[in-house]
Amino acid sequence: GFSCTIPHKEVALKCMDEIDPIAKKIAAINNIVRRPDGTLTAYNTDYIGAISAIEDGLRGSNGANPAGGSPLAGKLFVVLGAGGAGKSLAYGAKQKGARIVVANRTFERAKELADKVGGQAMTLNEVNDFHPEEGMVLANTTSVGMKPNIDATPISKEALKHYTLVFDAIYTPKDTRLLREAKECGAIIVYGTEMLIRQGFEQYKNFTGLQAPEELFRELMSRHA
Ligand SMILES: NC(=O)c1ccc[n+]([C@@H]2O[C@H](COP(=O)([O-])OP(=O)(O)OC[C@H]3O[C@@H](n4cnc5c(N)ncnc54)[C@H](OP(=O)(O)O)[C@@H]3O)[C@@H](O)[C@H]2O)c1
Numbered sequence: 001g002f003s004c005t006i007p008h009k010e011v012a013l014k015c016m017d018e019i020d021p022i023a024k025k026i027a028a029i030n031n032i033v034r035r036p037d038g039t040l041t042a043y044n045t046d047y048i049g050a051i052s053a054i055e056d057g058l059r060g061s062n063g064a065n066p067a068g069g070s071p072l073a074g075k076l077f078v079v080l081g082a083g084g085a086g087k088s089l090a091y092g093a094k095q096k097g098a099r100i101v102v103a104n105r106t107f108e109r110a111k112e113l114a115d116k117v118g119g120q121a122m123t124l125n126e127v128n129d130f131h132p133e134e135g136m137v138l139a140n141t142t143s144v145g146m147k148p149n150i151d152a153t154p155i156s157k158e159a160l161k162h163y164t165l166v167f168d169a170i171y172t173p174k175d176t177r178l179l180r181e182a183k184e185c186g187a188i189i190v191y192g193t194e195m196l197i198r199q200g201f202e203q204y205k206n207f208t209g210l211q212a213p214e215e216l217f218r219e220l221m222s223r224h225a
Contacts, residue, residue, distance in 0.1 A: 001032050001206070070096035
């Protein structure tokens, strides 16, 4: 099989024989497995990588969930952005029982995604004044703050104090302004590099049927990011 990235994640769907049900809902794939009979099965491992990193971040702060369920269940989960990564995070968090809010520069795209996950939509400008409750989870999937515009951030520092955990999908740079400010506000932070590496673990498993050599992956990643 093979991996598939921007700009092929959506169009490649048309060439598949079988598509994982969540990948079908997200309408984007990044991992294609070629079976011995030549048929192609597609997965989206982006959402698994990001959501498992966020769950582990929350578990680290609260201890293990005694009921064994996801620590995202019942949380208000605010997704900034409605592109490929935004869809992965919104569907992934919804699947874990979170309540979803999508905030995007282009409101129509936020609305379309929010409607699909039974959530609320708003523009990116509105998110600074949105704090209906404390302890929310924030996931930035916009490219705001990505190299070379490293001084940009998608949300004010003031607004970050209402969030328990802040995740940034951006991994260039690893330490974005958003994550630095979230840390200063006392939030748990989850790096985009964690999503990147964990989605790779899933691809390895799909390709080989074996667990990924996680330490080796981490060592290789530390040399490059
Ligand atoms: N860590 C990982 O493994 C991983 C995996 C995938 C992606 N990513 C990262 O996630 C980010 C988004 O990737 P993607 O594939 O989702 O891209 P995409 O499909 O092109 O979506 C880009 C999103 O960013 C928003 N945006 C772009 N420029 C903006 C600006 N100047 N102000 C406000 N919003 C802006 C877009 O809003 P509009 O709808 O208004 O255009 C859209 O919601 C990138 O930084 C990428 O590197 C990380």
